[in-house]
Amino acid sequence: MGALKWPRASDTLPTMILHLDMDAFFASVEQLDNPELRGKPVVISGQSARSVVATASYEARKYGIHSAMPLFQALKLCPDVLVVRGRRHRYKEISCAVFSILEEYTPLVEPVSIDEAYLDVTGCERLFGPPLKIAKTIKEKVFQETGLTCSVGCAPIKFLAKVASDIHKPNGLTHISIEEMDDFLVGLPVKKVPGAGKRTTQALSSMGIHTLGDLRRFPKELLIKKLGLSGQRLVALAWGKDPSTVSPHAERAKSVSTETTLEKDTTDPQFVKAVLLAQSDEVARELRRKGFYARRVTLKLTFSDFTRITRQTTLPHTTDVAGRIFEETALLFDRNYKGQRIRLIGVGCAEIETQKSEVPCQLDLFGAVKKRETHDEEWEKVEKSMDDILKKFGKEAIFRARLKKKE
Ligand code: TTP
Ligand code: MG
Numbered sequence: 001m002g003a004l005k006w007p008r009a010s011d012t013l014p015t016m017i018l019h020l021d022m023d024a025f026f027a028s029v030e031q032l033d034n035p036e037l038r039g040k041p042v043v044i045s046g047q048s049a050r051s052v053v054a055t056a057s058y059e060a061r062k063y064g065i066h067s068a069m070p071l072f073q074a075l076k077l078c079p080d081v082l083v084v085r086g087r088r089h090r091y092k093e094i095s096c097a098v099f100s101i102l103e104e105y106t107p108l109v110e111p112v113s114i115d116e117a118y119l120d121v122t123g124c125e126r127l128f129g130p131p132l133k134i135a136k137t138i139k140e141k142v143f144q145e146t147g148l149t150c151s152v153g154c155a156p157i158k159f160l161a162k163v164a165s166d167i168h169k170p171n172g173l174t175h176i177s178i179e180e181m182d183d184f185l186v187g188l189p190v191k192k193v194p195g196a197g198k199r200t201t202q203a204l205s206s207m208g209i210h211t212l213g214d215l216r217r218f219p220k221e222l223l224i225k226k227l228g229l230s231g232q233r234l235v236a237l238a239w240g241k242d243p244s245t246v247s248p249h250a251e252r253a254k255s256v257s258t259e260t261t262l263e264k265d266t267t268d269p270q271f272v273k274a275v276l277l278a279q280s281d282e283v284a285r286e287l288r289r290k291g292f293y294a295r296r297v298t299l300k301l302t303f304s305d306f307t308r309i310t311r312q313t314t315l316p317h318t319t320d321v322a323g324r325i326f327e328e329t330a331l332l333f334d335r336n337y338k339g340q341r342i343r344l345i346g347v348g349c350a351e352i353e354t355q356k357s358e359v360p361c362q363l364d365l366f367g368a369v370k371k372r373e374t375h376d377e378e379w380e381k382v383e384k385s386m387d388d389i390l391k392k393f394g395k396e397a398i399f400r401a402r403l404k405k406k407e
Pocket of ligand 2: 021023024
């Protein structure tokens, strides 16, 4: 057999990819937030006659209920099923928390959907241990920080990582090593290959091809003639050649952040807040310089034992204002700090947009539109003037009184 060519392997390191998928995501979040739903058949759905099920809890799946099923059909299968209206904002919040955990292990995180991502952990071994250990740690961390379970697949190529994450769902962990990969591919049903649609699998089935092993034995040219590009892709996958790589989403890559390792560890909240204010200024100035507005604000703290936490807030409107970023990070700090010795402080902004979003409006009692109470506009004016002065007179020209060192 000729030498296999791994997609992103360097000469010495075989690629190792993880695929993580949250279990019954929306339903699990609802069960987490509302203990009365736990252990019960639950579907997330609209409540009209035309609604379809977005997802079903594993208890509901026992009745044959699944995503995309019309609600009336789900109610026929299980008249007692609890129908819950979805809360996108909450799912997004938990999704951000999960992605922040993943980014602690590698910058090569590719979000696929709100509850699913690929990670390229090639070469992370020295830092975090072998891939299976990383997968286990990530599962534990996701559970600790969100209270939810996920399933993870671990394989030398991307599509197999996804196949693997589905094998022991829910709360599964499946590893396909390089040594096991060939046997695994031979026995894999074609319909399990992500992207192999109904029409392709039916066409293959009519040729007697049910597994990738069957596909390997079939004349390649004939397959490509019959199925075109998708045939070509399947032949490559059947031989363990997946050209796709883990590519972090362009939008997510657009983030602005700063961090400071302190000269001496601290437990003084006032000191931390002074640092947060300076960092918020720095990040906001960078946003304004690039013409960006951020929707997500992140606080990062590393403690003296090198454990760390990242916490984030999704804002109702985008911002490039330091005052807003500071208020949010200070609030995150107050909510999450438990007196540990702090070694490093970081502030970041993500979910960057190039358009400013409107400050949300509230209707007052008489239906008139009223602007929400906010200081953003005043801050904005002050900070824009600070930018101008700094540009004209240099870095030391102006600073916040709060940051001035006591003489
Ligand atoms: P999935 O990961 O496909 O499903 P899941 O997380 O609910 O269950 P599993 O344990 O099998 O992974 O989708 C993630 C979320 O996306 C899901 O909780 C609800 C939402 N979703 C829809 O809104 N519509 C759909 O058709 C699907 C498939 C999912
Ligand atoms: Mg899922």
